[in-house]
Amino acid sequence: MHKYGDVIVPIGPQHPALKEPESFLITLRGEKITASSVRLGYNHRGIEKACEERTYTQGVYLIERVCGICSHSHSTAFVQAVEEIAGVEIPARAKYIRTLIAELERIHSHLLWLGVAGHEIGFDTLLMYTWRDREVVMDLLAKLTGNRVNYGINTIGGVRRDVSVKQKEEVLKAIDTLEKQTKYYIDLATKETTLLKRLQGVGVLSHEDAISLGAVGPTGRASGIARDTRKDDPYAAYGELDFKVISVDNCDVYGRTLVRLGELIESFSLVRQVIAKIPDGPITVRVPRKIPAGEVLSRYEAPRGEDVHYVRSNGTEKPDRVKVRAPTLANVQSVSKMLEDRYLADMPIVIAAIDPCFSCTDRLIALRDTQTKKSNTVIWETIRLKGIEWYKQQGVDFTALNKKLSKKLHL
Amino acid sequence: MLKALFQILIFPGVLFLFVFGLCGEFIDRKLCARFQNRIGPPWFQPLADFIKLVSKEEIIPEEADIKVFKLMPVLALTASSVSILYIPTLAERSAFSFNGDVIVVLYLLTLPTFTYFLGGWYSRGVYSMIGAVRSLTQLFAYEVPLFLVILASALLADTWSLSGMVAFYSRHLGYWFCNIIGFGVALICFLGKLEKVPFDIPEAETEIVAGSFTEYNGRLLALIRTSFNIEMIVGASLLAAVFLPFGLNLWPALIFPFYLLQVLFIIVIITFLRLLFARLRLDQMISFCWRFLAPLAFLQVILNLIFKAVLPR
Numbered sequence: 118m119h120k121y122g123d124v125i126v127p128i129g130p131q132h133p134a135l136k137e138p139e140s141f142l143i144t145l146r147g148e149k150i151t152a153s154s155v156r157l158g159y160n161h162r163g164i165e166k167a168c169e170e171r172t173y174t175q176g177v178y179l180i181e182r183v184c185g186i187c188s189h190s191h192s193t194a195f196v197q198a199v200e201e202i203a204g205v206e207i208p209a210r211a212k213y214i215r216t217l218i219a220e221l222e223r224i225h226s227h228l229l230w231l232g233v234a235g236h237e238i239g240f241d242t243l244l245m246y247t248w249r250d251r252e253v254v255m256d257l258l259a260k261l262t263g264n265r266v267n268y269g270i271n272t273i274g275g276v277r278r279d280v281s282v283k284q285k286e287e288v289l290k291a292i293d294t295l296e297k298q299t300k301y302y303i304d305l306a307t308k309e310t311t312l313l314k315r316l317q318g319v320g321v322l323s324h325e326d327a328i329s330l331g332a333v334g335p336t337g338r339a340s341g342i343a344r345d346t347r348k349d350d351p352y353a354a355y356g357e358l359d360f361k362v363i364s365v366d367n368c369d370v371y372g373r374t375l376v377r378l379g380e381l382i383e384s385f386s387l388v389r390q391v392i393a394k395i396p397d398g399p400i401t402v403r404v405p406r407k408i409p410a411g412e413v414l415s416r417y418e419a420p421r422g423e424d425v426h427y428v429r430s431n432g433t434e435k436p437d438r439v440k441v442r443a444p445t446l447a448n449v450q451s452v453s454k455m456l457e458d459r460y461l462a463d464m465p466i467v468i469a470a471i472d473p474c475f476s477c478t479d480r481l482i483a484l485r486d487t488q489t490k491k492s493n494t495v496i497w498e499t500i501r502l503k504g505i506e507w508y509k510q511q512g513v514d515f516t517a518l519n520k521k522l523s524k525k526l527h528l
Numbered sequence: 529m530l531k532a533l534f535q536i537l538i539f540p541g542v543l544f545l546f547v548f549g550l551c552g553e554f555i556d557r558k559l560c561a562r563f564q565n566r567i568g569p570p571w572f573q574p575l576a577d578f579i580k581l582v583s584k585e586e587i588i589p590e591e592a593d594i595k596v597f598k599l600m601p602v603l604a605l606t607a608s609s610v611s612i613l614y615i616p617t618l619a620e621r622s623a624f625s626f627n628g629d630v631i632v633v634l635y636l637l638t639l640p641t642f643t644y645f646l647g648g649w650y651s652r653g654v655y656s657m658i659g660a661v662r663s664l665t666q667l668f669a670y671e672v673p674l675f676l677v678i679l680a681s682a683l684l685a686d687t688w689s690l691s692g693m694v695a696f697y698s699r700h701l702g703y704w705f706c707n708i709i710g711f712g713v714a715l716i717c718f719l720g721k722l723e724k725v726p727f728d729i730p731e732a733e734t735e736i737v738a739g740s741f742t743e744y745n746g747r748l749l750a751l752i753r754t755s756f757n758i759e760m761i762v763g764a765s766l767l768a769a770v771f772l773p774f775g776l777n778l779w780p781a782l783i784f785p786f787y788l789l790q791v792l793f794i795i796v797i798i799t800f801l802r803l804l805f806a807r808l809r810l811d812q813m814i815s816f817c818w819r820f821l822a823p824l825a826f827l828q829v830i831l832n833l834i835f836k837a838v839l840p841r
Contacts, residue, residue: 126654126736134734145658148810237734239725239807245564311726311806461658462809465734 130159134465137475153456160479168439181267184477189222190419192271198415198428199273203408211275213395216354220384225254226420227377230472237465238315250298257291275401285392296385303378316371320455320467333447334422336471338364339372346418358390370470406434421472443477540617542609549757550574552795559799581750589743593650600647601751607639608759615765616694618784625691641667648740659739663730669817670720676825677710681770684832690769704773706835710828711771713821726805764794
């Protein structure tokens with residue numbers, strides 16, 4: 118494959134197109150991409166393991182910090198799993214409030230995506246406009262939950278804050294403004310020539326490829342996979358609400374834009390329905406600290422696609438195992454396919470079109486010997502000593518300094 | 529001798545261009561910010577940026593060719609500021625006018641792009657090299673229509689000197705309207721020359737970081753930015769002289785303020801244009817230039833040949 122004249126361009130781990138560290142190695146011949154490879158693992162935080170050390174309630178707040186954009190998605194998926202193991206049915210009002218926050222989160226995520234997409238193709242005016250409008254929904258979320266990003270509204274057995282009548286009015290007013298603006302963006306996205314030129318026919322992922330690579334969320338729905346967990350496996354209040362699953366057959370970045378814009382309109386209608394139908398009653402039920410043994414797989418339609426959480430309990434107050442599969446992990450494999458035979462200029466928008474969230478996706482990679490099937494375990498101290506040794510070889514030696522320092526500390 | 533030195537160093541030479549360039553940059557940035565619902569920088573921001581860059585430590589990549597790397601920004605600055613000497617600013621006659629100075633100005637305005645190419649190529653970074661190749665590829669796309677429309681305007685005026693063209697269009701006030709297609713084409717080509725959206729392909733931030741200038745920093749980057757500002761002013765002056773009714777037969781004292789207004793007008797149009805579009809891909813940009821701009825430029829040449837035969841002189 119690799120010929121003389123090919124250039125390997127490192128996109129990441131640090132690159133202006135990427136908002137998080139991740140590595141894409143792109144082989145270029147002229148302006149054409151001939152090969153690409155994705156490497157995860159620059160942003161691993163060990164949240165799954167950390168959950169095992171904490172109680173379920175602490176775990177909710179930790180899980181919420183998996184992602185800064187879809188924090189409510191992760192925490193809802195987690196508490197749903199825990200509630201199911203505990204056999205708790207949460208009050209209807211709590212379900213509606215969860216749905217309300219979920220839809221507002223979807224609105225803010227999709228508006229954010231539209232801005233990022235604009236920035237990736239050099240259309241900064243679009244970025245500034247969408248992010249200004251996104252402030253409306255961010256303020257709304259701050260008013261409802263107290264926080265702009267990690268809302269902290271979920272708890273095991275319900276939600277922590279109620280929605281007042283005045284807040285309901287504010288929500289409706291904000292939704293009207295947003296709907297007007299979104300219609301303008303739909304108009305813009307379907308008519309503006311340079312935008313169409315950069316989006317249409319770019320990053321094609323055929324229906325078959327989308328199925329075989331397991332694309333989820335708007336990426337999958339833009340390739341004609343009309344799957345939406347909210348419809349297929351209703352959770353929270355979605356079973357009682359009326360909405361359409363937006364899917365198109367464009368299979369390209371333009372299709373993904375259309376799906377997200379269409380979903381925004383659906384979200385506005387969902388928020389209105391929630392406000393109209395929200396029942397009165399309590400917002401939490403008591404859940405015992407110790408969760409009975411059991412295991413549950415919880416599904417949730419995050420703005421970026423299906424988010425799956427697996428929780429196994431062993432009868433104590435701490436989970437035995439928590440597993441998070443963020444939507445980006447399902448979508449990131451398709452990036453290589455989408456980049457095939459494209460230009461370098463399409464790379465940023467193609468990567469951005471799956472709405473990647475790398476820190477949610479990142480996981481540890483263990484290398485195993487295929488013959489002996491043994492994994493090579495390295496303990497922390499070994500790595501530390503190896504690092505010190507390596508720096509010594511480079512001529513950086515802190516031994517004397519360390520001795521001095523430890524002497525001082527002992528005195 | 530002293531007068532020539534004054535003209536080169538102070539007015540309309542380096543100092544005037546530097547200050548006007550900073551004003552131009554400020555207007556561009558502020559307008560851009562206001563259109564995008566932002567507050568934008570205070571008036572001294574471009575100068576502050578310049579001072580900050582100049583006072584910074586200089587880092588040169590190990591693999592770069594140091595001589596070329598250091599020389600190119602200086603050359604870019606020199607080439608773009610020298611060309612103002614042939615463009616009328618204070619009066620209808622420029623400082624060093626002669627028949628054929630249009631070609632010299634066009635040549636001098638092409639030089640900076642070549643220096644960006646060489647500077648980027650000899651930085652030896654992957655992004656710089658891609659950016660360098662892109663800026664050269666782009667050059668061949670916009671340069672031809674730009675030259676053609678300026679040629680068209682010169683044809684109608686029947687002179688190869690910018691001062692002569694200005695004098696001609698001042699005498700025949702309505703005639704500048706004949707070049708309206710050419711003015712549009714030249715504005716679009718000018719966006720390519722200044723590497724602004726939708727033609728900022730050579731320094732597309734999200735693809736190749738900063739293109740040719742990725743490895744540049746400190747003083748050298750300040751020089752490059754200044755040469756871009758000066759290029760903007762010189763280019764706008766050139767367009768004003770060639771396509772706009774420059775002198776208007778006004779009092780000589782009013783010519784200079786009117787010149788400033790025209791340059792600012794062109795800067796404002798360019799700011800508008802760069803806000804309205806997404807960045808094109810290189811192949812789309814080239815096909816756009818050859819399929820639309822070049823034929824339009826040819827049309828302008830043919831029209832002007834007809835006008836020249838028909839219109840009274």
